[in-house]
Amino acid sequence: MPRATRFMPATRFTRVRRFTRAGLLAVMTVSAVTAWGQALPEDWETACPGAAAFEASHPERHYRAMQARDAGRALTRPELVTELQRRFDADQKARRDYLNGRNARDLAVVQRVDDDNFGWMTDEVRQHGFPTVASVGEYGLHLLWLLVHHADSHPRVQRAFLSEFETRFQAGEFSPEDLSQFTDRVHVREGKPQLFGTQNDWARADLSGQRIGNLEEIERNRATLGLMSLADYGCKMHAARKRRD
Numbered sequence: 001m002p003r004a005t006r007f008m009p010a011t012r013f014t015r016v017r018r019f020t021r022a023g024l025l026a027v028m029t030v031s032a033v034t035a036w037g038q039a040l041p042e043d044w045e046t047a048c049p050g051a052a053a054f055e056a057s058h059p060e061r062h063y064r065a066m067q068a069r070d071a072g073r074a075l076t077r078p079e080l081v082t083e084l085q086r087r088f089d090a091d092q093k094a095r096r097d098y099l100n101g102r103n104a105r106d107l108a109v110v111q112r113v114d115d116d117n118f119g120w121m122t123d124e125v126r127q128h129g130f131p132t133v134a135s136v137g138e139y140g141l142h143l144l145w146l147l148v149h150h151a152d153s154h155p156r157v158q159r160a161f162l163s164e165f166e167t168r169f170q171a172g173e174f175s176p177e178d179l180s181q182f183t184d185r186v187h188v189r190e191g192k193p194q195l196f197g198t199q200n201d202w203a204r205a206d207l208s209g210q211r212i213g214n215l216e217e218i219e220r221n222r223a224t225l226g227l228m229s230l231a232d233y234g235c236k237m238h239a240a241r242k243r244r245d
Contacts, residue, residue: 044239050232061175063139070137077135080124084136084143087117091146117147118154130164133173141168145178155189162186176225195221197230202237 045052059065075081094113098106121144125131131144148161162182168174180196188199197218212218218230227233 040236040240044236047239048232048235051228051236054228054232061177063142066137066139066142066175070139073133073137075135075137075140077128077131080131081136081140081143084140084147087120088143088146091117091150114150118151118157121147121151122157130161132168133171138173138175141165141174142178145175145182149182149185152185152189155186158182158186158189176227180222180225180227194218196225196227197222198233200234200237202234202241 041047055062070081090113094106094110098110100106131140133141136144145165148158151158165174165179165182169176169179181198184194184196184198187194193213195218197212197215200212215230222228222230222233228236
């Protein structure tokens with residue numbers, strides 16, 4: 001039986017076409033760095049030596065490494081990777097345009113892109129099951145992650161996708177960085193504590209006064225998942241946010 005059966009029937013999905021500006025900006029906060037090596041200022045390694053050292057010691061997690069491994073796979077659905085990439089690019093362009101102009105017209109474009117991506121994504125999973133590394137590769141799952149990451153108006157769907165991403169991670173097919181961000185995103189939407197401390201206001205240079213949770217527990221969780229320390233991660237995200245602003 002296809003994995004898609006765990007998702008709600010089509011009649012249960014509600015496509016929300018209206019977003020608040022605050023909600024949209026929250027969506028953008030985490031997507032500032034969608035993969036290693038993207039959307040960072042040139043001097044970020046000097047500003048964040050711990051994060052730079054961690055990434056240098058884990059080159060296998062870079063999105064280009066994902067693509068290189070996928071090149072050695074006989075993907076069963078390469079056309080789906082192409083479509084995921086197209087939608088990924090549209091998502092990022094819409095957000096860049098909005099952040100550059102911050103006007104109602106560009107905001108409406110982001111809303112349309114998110115709504116279209118959500119409808120397409122859920123129909124795809126319902127018809128063909130949840131993608132796997134065999135079908136779209138590791139990089140394809142990363143592209144899918146960004147699309148569902150921006151489906152905040154559909155928390156039950158995000159929760160269902162999180163279960164699938166957890167399964168892929170346990171199989172060694174999904175990025176721990178992507179899993180940590182998405183886990184925290186779902187937990188925050190559900191009013192639960194963050195496990196990895198990724199959902200914060202990275203425009204601020206420190207974490208004081210932010211509702212993150214138990215920092216010692218978060219650091220243990222990050223270490224268990226094989227992630228860089230929260231301080232190093234926060235430095236990198238702050239650098240990305242400064243570049244964007």
